[in-house]
Amino acid sequence: MSKLVQILLSKQLTVNLGRDDQGEAKTVVLEAGLQEVEQAIAEHWFVKAHSQEIAPNDAHSHELQVALDAANAVIESLKVQSEAADKKIAELEKSSDAKDKEIESLKIQLAKSQQSQTTATKTKEPTKPKDPEGE
Numbered sequence: 024m025s026k027l028v029q030i031l032l033s034k035q036l037t038v039n040l041g042r043d044d045q046g047e048a049k050t051v052v053l054e055a056g057l058q059e060v061e062q063a064i065a066e067h068w069f070v071k072a073h074s075q076e077i078a079p080n081d082a083h084s085h086e087l088q089v090a091l092d093a094a095n096a097v098i099e100s101l102k103v104q105s106e107a108a109d110k111k112i113a114e115l116e117k118s119s120d121a122k123d124k125e126i127e128s129l130k131i132q133l134a135k136s137q138q139s140q141t142t143a144t145k146t147k148e149p150t151k152p153k154d155p156e157g158e
Contacts, residue, residue: 030077
């Protein structure tokens, strides 16, 4: 098995590699983009004319770039989620503040109501009849 190398093709290529032992034509179809092929194919004059060889460092850089792009996409997604969460938190805090004010208002109303009931019961207490002997 030959050593595999990476090449970058700008378009699809059909490469004629000559004839096999039975005299039939050997052809290879290479798709556009980054391809990993045998070194013999990469060194074919037609492939060399239409491709760019990728050094191991370039391939590693490409992999890192893909990983970086994916990480950046995740970061953007998380930023959107964070902004939505911030908006929801602000809404809930506003709602909580409104409920706190309503509870405070109801406590004041309850205290006033209890105070007026206490005052009303004190004024309605029956007075003691005068003792006839004490007069």
